[in-house]
Amino acid sequence: MTTPTPGERPGDASNADSAQRGPMVLLLNDVDIDYEVWEDRQRGLRERFTGLKGAGRTIIHAVQGASFAVYEGESVAIMGSNGSGKSTILAAIAGLLPVTNGQIYAAYEPRLMGVGAALLPKVSGIRNIRIGCLALGMSLEQIDEHMDSIIEFADIGDAINRPLRSYSSGMKARLLFAIATSIRPKILMIDEALSVGDKEFRAKSEGRIQEMLDHAGTLLMVSHNMNELKRLCKRGIWLEQGVLKADGPIADVIAQYTEKQK
Incomplete structure (x- = not known):
């Protein structure tokens, strides 16, 4: 990922209404993302080490020629059917996947919300808060500063002192969201993270996201x-089979997408 100066507007990516927007913070320029799938996993690992390419190997063209710019303060929904490349493109923006062709430019480090892989099932919620915050790059002083607010937002009572493995899926979702949103990144990416938890917690989660956008x-x-996308986002991008089909006001793009699903 290439990082331009914050607010930089590449000349060939500007459009007629960019003057009415904030500075550009993210640009995808003709991005392709491919990955390989093998029928036999062991054979695939062997080929990776040897460099030899044999039968049973398939190339998946997950994203094809995607180009769009995102501006400071925008809330952008990315929609599409299963396997359309939505999660893949977020992972590439976050720097977790390489692009095959094209470029991704970001003025700030994009953060894909999620610390689940860093947490430990056998230790308490409080210890997992510390582990999760360290994974987000916080210092020990910052963790101490945010600890009370994270516990309060998660609102799981005495369970905060119990091992994570004893939590229900809803309690775990509360704790994960509270940790992951304890920082305020300039570019936040969320992949289905608000679809869990009860109605009250989803409302709290949306409120926290809106607070981030307000800043x-x-x-x-x-x-x-x-x-959910209508409530939180003003702009929509529709991906289908890795191809960008529509980009515009959220209501218009949702209408186009849902019409095609009938």
């Missing part, structure tokens, strides 16, 4: 919940 944050969000 000139930028949001990219993947979800199959169209009502």
